[in-house]
Amino acid sequence: QKEVEQDPGPLSVPEGAIVSLNCTYSNSAFQYFMWYRQYSRKGPELLMYTYSSGNKEDGRFTAQVDKSSKYISLFIRDSQPSDSATYLCAMSAVGNTGKLIFGQGTTLQVKP
Amino acid sequence: DARVTQTPRDKVTEMGQEVTMRCQPILGHNTVFWYRQTMKQGLELLAYFRNRAPLDDSGMPKDRFSAEMPDATLATLKIQPSEPRDSAVYFCASGQTTAGELFFGEGSRLTVL
Numbered sequence: 001q002k003e004v005e006q007d008p009g010p011l012s013v014p015e016g017a018i019v020s021l022n023c024t025y026s027n028s029a030f031q032y033f034m035w036y037r038q039y040s041r042k043g044p045e046l047l048m049y050t051y052s053s054g055n056k057e058d059g060r061f062t063a064q065v066d067k068s069s070k071y072i073s074l075f076i077r078d079s080q081p082s083d084s085a086t087y088l089c090a091m092s093a094v095g096n097t098g099k100l101i102f103g104q105g106t107t108l109q110v111k112p
Numbered sequence: 113d114a115r116v117t118q119t120p121r122d123k124v125t126e127m128g129q130e131v132t133m134r135c136q137p138i139l140g141h142n143t144v145f146w147y148r149q150t151m152k153q154g155l156e157l158l159a160y161f162r163n164r165a166p167l168d169d170s171g172m173p174k175d176r177f178s179a180e181m182p183d184a185t186l187a188t189l190k191i192q193p194s195e196p197r198d199s200a201v202y203f204c205a206s207g208q209t210t211a212g213e214l215f216f217g218e219g220s221r222l223t224v225l
Contacts (some may be wrong), residue, residue, distance in 0.1 A: 012215060041219075043205075046214070088155065099145075103154065
C-alpha cells in the first residue's frame with residue numbers, strides 16, 4: 001500500500017462547477033501538506049501549502065486537512081478551462097522538510 | 113525569474129547506452145531532489161541532497177543509477193546501462209529546507225528503445 005493514495009480520475013466537469021479533489025495517507029508523521037498543479041509536459045508547480053490541520057483559502061482554491069482522518073482535500077470554486085491540469089497532493093514529515101511524498105495525481109478537465 | 117533548469121528536455125537512446133541528465137538548481141537553494149514520473153507509478157523519489165551531501169537514494173536502482181552534486185550549481189543523474197523500463201520523465205527540484213516548497217524543472221523525457 002502506498003503512503004499517499006489519490007484517485008487518478010480523470011475527472012471532467014463543466015465550467016463554473018465546484019471541484020473536489022482528495023487524498024488519503026497512512027503516515028501519521030506527515031505535518032506539511034501541499035497541492036501541486038501540473039500542466040501537460042511541464043513540471044509540477046506549488047498551488048497550496050498548509051501546515052498541520054485546518055483550512056486555507058487562496059482565491060478560488062481552498063485546501064483542507066483533517067489529520068484525525070488522514071484526509072486532505074482541495075476545492076476549486078467557479079472552475080475554469082484553464083484549471084484543466086493534473087493535481088498532485090504531496091506531504092512531508094517534521095524533520096524531513098522538503099522530502100515530499102506525492103500522490104498519483106488526479107487529471108481534471110474543465111469543459112467550456 | 114529564478115527557475116530550475118534541466119537538460120536534455122528529450123532523449124531517445126538504445127538499450128545499454130549511458131544516459132546523463134543534468135540539473136541546475138535555483139541559486140541559494142540547499143536541497144535538490146530527483147523524481148521519476150510514469151503513468152503507472154506517478155512521481156517517485158529517486159534521491160535527494162542537502163548542502164550537496166546525499167541524504168537518501170533508497171528509491172534508486174543502485175546497480176545502474178547514480179546521482180551526484182559536483183558543485184552547488186549542478187546535479188547529475190546517470191543511468192548505465194539504460195533499459196526500456198527506465199523510460200519516464202525525470203524531474204529535478206530544488207528548495208530550502210525551512211520552507212518545504214519545491215520548485216521543479218520542466219523535466220527530461222527519456223525513451224529507451
